Amino acid sequence: MKQRSKTQRENLNLNHIVSLQFDKAAKLLDVPEGLLHQIKACNAVYRIEFPVRFGDTYEIFHAWRAEHSQHKKPVKGGIRYSEFVTQDEVMALAALMTYKCAIVNVPFGGAKGGVKLNPRKYSTEQLEKITRRYTAELISKGFIGPGTDVPAPDYGTGEREMAWIADTYDAFHPGQIDNLACVTGKPISQGGIRGRREATGRGIQYGLREVFRRKDGLKKIKLSPSLEGKTVIVQGLGNVGYHAAMFLEEEEGCKIIGIAEYEGGVYNAKGLKTREVFEHRKNTGSILNFPESKNVPHPNVLLETACDILLPAALENQITKENAARVKCKVLAEGANGPTTTSAEEILLKKNVLIVPDIYLNAGGVTVSYFEWLKNLSHVRFGRMEKRREEKSMSELLSAVEDVVGRNIPSQIRKKLSYGPSEIDMVNSGLEETMAEAYGEIVTALQTVKGCSDLRTAAYAVAINKVATAYLQLGVFP
Ligand code: NAD
Secondary structure, rough: OOHHHHHHOOOOHHHHHHHHHHHHHOOHHHHHHHHHHHHHOOEEEEEEEEEEEOOOEEEEEEEEEOOOOOOOEEEEEEEEEEEOOOOOHHHHHHHHHHHHHHHOOOOOEEEEEEEEOOOOOOOOOHHHHHHHHHHHHHHOOOEEEEOOOOEOOOOOHHHHHHHHHHHHHHHOOOOOOHHHHHOEEEEEEHHOOOOOOHHHHHHHHHHHHHHHHHHHHHHHOOOOOOOOOOOEEEEOHHHHHHHHHHHHHHHOOOOEEEEEEEEEEEEEEEEEEEHHHHHHHHHHHHOOOOOEEEOOOOOOHHHHOEEEEEEEEOOOOOEEEOOOHHHEEEEEOOOOOOOOOOHHHHHHOOOOOEOOOOOOOOHHHHHHHHHHHHHHHOOOOOOOOHHHHHHHHHHHHHHHHHHHOOOOOOHHHHHOOOOOOOHHHHHHHHHHHHHHHHHHHEEEEEEOOOOOOHHHHHHHHHHHHHHHHHHHHHHOOO
């Protein structure tokens, strides 16, 4: 019997894993059990099978939209295009969105959508048809709308798909002035916001800055409190992985020593130039054979290569019971959703790996999505009204200082000081503040919730307490 349980296969169902993570924190909190069930349950799932006609053929697509919690409205979450997507996965990702929004104080409930397909197998025209039909299905059942449910990009989707969704929604709701706020992650020319494309990567940069600012957590893993010179391995050079690696390398002085994609990986102990690796992959169709680097034929090898920070930014279940013991990073920075299984986490925590959890670290995307939604509802770009006014009043102040001291401020310094913030400055400032504030709350929970000894459990504790408070204040209707 003992032998069998030793060889038992790990349950990789993301819904199961998220449920275990929730329970680990919930049992430490003073929240009524019934309420915990309500917080944990997925409120609604819309399962769809819809046909799309390509010439003379018809193809049926399986798709979902899960709305996990309406304690705040609208609900919010990305749309995933993947041949592996399942209903359970969409429900789990929707739950993570609820907790993530609570952690970063974004006033949304959690949701997620998925269409079961491999986008690489379809032409742009076909993807447009599929996306528009999926949107029409969501509209027909009220699973999309500026005040109800607001999708965004996720694995396999991006600005292009979001523009199609916005346009389809607009066609079904002619003349309604807030239509653009039905989806975020749109191109800037279609109501998007500067900084959204790179927001999740930026959030990872800001989040890791917070982690590396505090000495306490780093002492245990023998790392100095600065990102400068830290070695990083990234899995997945998509939206999240590319931007996070690029900012860590170019603005924080990290050394990106390994990058893995699904076709393999590249390694250079002296550091890779993320932008060049990205261009190389775009031009040659593969990450392999990047100049002055070593090919790593199987991408998973890089997950087990020594580094300071391992950044999985592809998909869930990458670090499991099977490979966790061989993982040699000091910090596991979860860029992807659900990259670490519960059994793997137990192994890593015993090895003193500092796990910075997905529900905090990749929340930059939804934070800037919130800013985009606000921009769409206010119909004005951030900074448009105040930029020039701020520049003028700062310039007047500097002139007054010059008059008093009897000397001119050098023009370069004057230019810098009197610069009024643009939209991207305001977005990044809001994101940095959000990530710093949220990390502070997580660390406080780590220090004050009895029995809490890791960042994920602390982050869940923060989220559960906030959602519980919302439900308690709202009451139950009828
Ligand atoms: P993406 O499609 O832009 O990029 C994912 C990349 O991972 C692709 O380049 C893909 O080829 C690569 N990949 C797939 N399998 C791999 C493997 N086994 N090894 C190495 N690379 C592999 O997706 P994304 O938007 O960057 O999302 C990545 C993860 O981040 C997902 O878990 C997603 O849910 C999460 N996330 C995304 C956002 C966002 O704003 N896009 C926000 C929060 C969380």
